Amino acid sequence: MHDRSMSRGSTSRGFRSRRSVTALALALTAPLLTVPLTATDATAITAPVALTADDLPTWQTNGIVHALAQADGTVFAGGTFSAIRPAGAAAGDPAEQQAVNFAAFDAATGAPTGCTLSFTVGEGVATVRALDVSPDGQTLYAGGYFGAVNGVGVNSLAAIDIDTCTPNPDFHPAVTATVRALDVTDSTVYLGGDFGTVNGQTRERFAAVDTAGALTAWTANADEPGRAVEVAADGQHVVIGGDFFTVNGANSHALAVTDATTGAVTTAYPSGFFPNNSVVKDITADTSGVYTASEGTGGGVFDGRAAFEPDTFAQRWRDTCLGATQALQLYQGVVYSASHAHDCSTMGSFPDGQRRHLLAQTTADPALLGWVPDTNDGIGEGIGPRVFALAPKDGTDYLWVGGEFTTVDGTPQQALTRFASGPDTGAPTVPQVKVESIEADKVAVHWRSSFDTDDSRLTYRVYKDGGSTPVYEVTGDSLPWSRPQITWTDPAVAAGETHSYRISASDGTNTSARSAAQSVTVASAADAYAAAVRGDGAGLYWRFNETANAYAADSSGADDSGVHWNAPTQAVADGAAGSGSSVGYTGSQSEWTYTDKRHATPSAYSLELWFKTTTTTGGKLIGFANKVQLTSTSYDKHLYLNNAGRLYFGVYTGTVRTINTTQSFNDGAWHHVVATQGSGGLRLYVDGTLRASNALVTTSENRSGFWRVGGDNLDSWPSRPTSRYYTGLIDEVAVYGSALTASQVTSHYATGTAP
Template sequence: MNATTGRRRPGRGRVRAAAAALCLLAGALTAAASGGTPAEALTPPVSLTADDLTTWQTNGIVWSMAGSDAGVVYTGGTFSTVRPPKAAPGTSERPAVNFAAFDAATGTPTDCSLSFTLSSGTATVRALALSPDQKTLYVGGRFGSVSGVGVSNIAAIDTATCTPRQDFKVAVSATVRALAVTADTVYLGGDFNSVAGQTRNKFAAVTTGAALKAWKADADEVGRAVELTPDGKHVLLGGNFFTVNGKTSHALAVVDATTGAVTKSYPAGFIPDTSTVQDLTTDATGFYTANEGTGGGVFDGRIALNLSTFEQRWRDTCLGATQAVLVHQGVLYSGSHAHDCATMGEFPNQPRKHLLAQSVDDPKLLPWFPDTNDGIGEPVGPRVMAQADKDGHHYLWVGGEFTTVNGAAQQGLTRFADGPDTGAPWVPNVSLSTVAAGKVEVNWQASFDTDDGELTYRIYRDGASTPVHTTTGRSVFWDRPQLRWTDTDVAAGETHSYRISASDGTNTSAKSPAVSATVASAAEKYPAKVLADGASLYWRYDDTSTFAGDTGGGRDNGFVRNSPTRLLTPAAVAGPSTAIGLNGSNQYVYSNKRHPQPTRFSVETWIRTTTAKGGKIVGFGSLTMQNSTQYDKHVYMRDDGRLVFGVKSGSTRTITTPTAYNNGAWHHVVATQGPGGMALYVDGKLSASTALYTGNEKYDGYWRVGGDNLNGWPNKPTSNFFAGQIDETAVYPTALSSSQVSAHYALRTAG
């Protein structure tokens, strides 16, 4: 990396610029497109928006990139045409045989056109790197000719004329996958075992005049990444290998730039045998790996290492193979298909996310979440990143297998810039609570913005244009905490409506739909008792929007999945209340907060059903967006309508009601566990209990209502999901007493 800006040096997708020029540009690189002002809506240190810019597309996979100082981005891969933005495959295409060059600022093709072909088989361009003087573009891959000029898997292109250099001919025996270039040397890595007729296993070096150098870093498996350290003294190697020059070092090694001798090896286990290094990048003080694993016990994340010692600074443990890494202004951007970052305190296993950002000093994910799909090929989404500057702006280019970007059709290529930020936050979801006298509690689920974690919320009452309250809150896509403001400037019997907007500082969402409530003159007795008994989560299901507001003090709102039926009446409890209806196949609610194992707890809810397929009613599980892999502390209904309360304590431990409760009437269900064991109450009375089991399975998880895994549990019902109505769900950090349970049930008609 260049020590001034942290930009990538020449290599796969690397760029270089003179230090003096970069110093002058440093303050301008975050300028927004209009007026030269910074992109205000971004959360530092992120300096790129998540808004994708219009960019031409390919009809295949982009494997390699390099950005030039002249604002040109060169791309290579396995494709045959390019087409305009929004053009469907097969329309408005122009030939581009495994190579295309684009204007970094406009996303349109330049007039540099080359064709990389092979007489037999499929040609591909897997590596691109510019010389320090930008006069030569080196190309590696699997090909036998460039626009009719015979070559052997590596070529040099004169950038001024966009023609192959006839004086650079090197025979490489197999695919070249990685390149890094100095003023006099080209380092290459790949599948090959010979270069220029001499043995070179997976890594080699040639002069810029095409002469093989004595430099040797022979490896036993494929070389996938080559990167120079900023001082030029060492070469960083990445790939599948287990030895370099006979010395044990799996997937990563540091070698001398002059001789190839191993300077730093990495022992077995530093990167698991099941994982490889797919890409490398550097900045002034560190280098960073992109890792991919296969099978069990893999490492798929990123590692940051210090250049001073070549030792680890940090690593993340997200699952979902990382393919590309790039540093810009202190942020490590990566392309992967991350789907589970729970082990590092981030999002649990769920649909893949393909573009992430982290500080070079800390693996915590930063609020930058543009996205692609997996696409074609393997498929894994993004494969490569590059960056370039033009007209005072900075551009991050991404290539790969994807066919959509931010939900819209876009194949093979996309790009992002330092401004303008045009994406508004999501419209907030709002819920009102009037369980206490003389006030209205305005609850809302924090919104989400793809490139800002701190949002400003404005609350508008009764259609006014001036907000009655303004506040801020942090959120990311998997953690959208519930926020609350209590309006006490109201009187009993008055009806008021509320709307909320979310702003990132530059863009503001539409106001939420108006939600109204009548101010109570006295506290509602049932919810007042639930709250008085210490409910840490309390979902009443009176919300009109797509979340379950928490009336309790924990503010642990629920994510409502797959559009259950809302506002059903009559509800379980008298008063201005409604219930939620679940279809028994895929609808459920999960808590926003991830909780440690509760050693003692109570779960309480009301159910109404006639199902003969059973299903989980309420429980604790390790996942949110799919069935959990760890699951207990739950109440489920058997096919015959009887209720089961179960925990795992060594094995599954259950108690079961003697009576069925699928008769179409509302029933009050409470399950408790504490020092006295397990108890299951129905309609205010103890129905089943045991003093034998006071423990449950230890794992962090989420409270879920309406469905989750039940594999391995006694009398497993036909369905994991509950078909029926649910109301008034509460969770307590204590085991409720029998008198508390009966008191709750007695208040069902109290209003």
């Protein structure tokens, strides 16, 4: 649950009008202007996000923070730890202070206050699992597994007088096991956990006591642990969550709505609404609705967030990200979440790969927003962040985050961090730039969109020849997992001239450094090979002549850029088709190149590249797959070498179908390969000559995915090589949305090998 007292004297629960923010791929054509363009700056922070992602200096614990609450600018933290220390300090630092499972901090400074409480137990390990503040801000309620607070005997539930920072000796309801969740009204303390009795009476996993500790009539007996409890905005209902399958005998799995007085189930969610292997870990609510966080184990789980209407409790939306959501916080129309989300591909967002621990969505729409600070998984269960509290002080709202993480945005910081409603001080990343002149009298300036952890709309400024005034300005959308290429063609150049370009990115308040200057001499004639590739309709064309960074520029005009994963060797001074350089792959299982964009399955396509190798362990040259940073589980439409150096081209139609060469091509020379599929079936060309075909195979697996170069899964495919990953050079990669003809292939080879 989440503390209601934060709204006193604060507008932190107000809501902005809905505005969806998505990452859009951009294909921008330069206007024929020789004067600087002006554009409206992106404005930090990109609405509807209203919190920065700049982590503020905050004291740390030496263990796990399971619970947070706040009152009047003081933040209370509970968990399993024994000491606290300053931001930036290592464990054992001389400034470290004893703190037995509890600490209190100034919301605005992150430093400890004078409130010290010790939560202990005679047997086992004491822990604080839930904290909540009474609506009048006078009392802090704590739940967990403990037998005393500052020596005052209690039974896993305690009341603390906030003004004096002392336990109330008259409040000691007898709870027989761990309390995991609390929500408090003016008259009632609702609790959930592992217990079976309270004050000697049967209350299975959920109960309610009054502010004196006496048991109330509210009864919501569940068959499995309770993990969340939240009073709905109408005050007439209490929403409960956990592992359970029945509540008061009613079939309701993981979530149920109960009458706030009696506990009778008013809305049930029978098994199947949430998968049986998923539970609800957190619930929060306001007048806009009820929002839940789920965690699952095994296949087919629901790990994401769901929104429910405030009156009918019918589901409004559900996201399908995978990665164990632990906590939610509402703020100005946005649902902030703590998880270790690693796969949001079913929502059209990032595929399975890097874990992202802090995300945001609007209350009206599950699409992910541009607020993405991050932690690591940390210690304990390796969950990462576990709990939120929103604490206003002196006109600023602070979002506190607790958990078991040990880093925040790559910097050591354990168990606690915080963010604020302002000011935004973080600049976007520096744009990665590629400049080229492959058409007569033209310079194309390509760059990979920057990213900013709280600004998804950025303004880019292009500076030419060392000038201090930008010659071009444009605004574009991006997210850390979707950084589309932007291209500007400079209209004010002439053949033979040499020009240099630098680019900065701004969020409207903070501006990145300018990129390193890149120079180019303007061509007097088109590059013949590039003209052939572009002229025949390539929708992806990586020339692989960048010298650094993870960016592979697309020269096709479609701005379908690539990302080098784990640094294959760039700028190898040995290129095909007159390019002058290529990329080298070492056969490592952690190195390849993938498209930034997700693609629908093409009905007709061509794959083209040049390769040079002496490998005897084979490997994949290019293929279509469902993952970008991990080994794919869906993979076809690929070209690979077997150990003998023979080329295979295959698709999956429900059955693996391949064609292959009988000649080996691991002879250390450059070779041109084109694989096509369309109405004419499969065709495989090497060095301008058709080497294999099958006219009957005209379809492939119908899944969206990403193009990958340099390696990926090849399990269960014919003549599977020793290695999935290619060792050698690759250059001039192109993908087309049609099947090239034999004459086009022959022409490309001839042009690429011409002096």
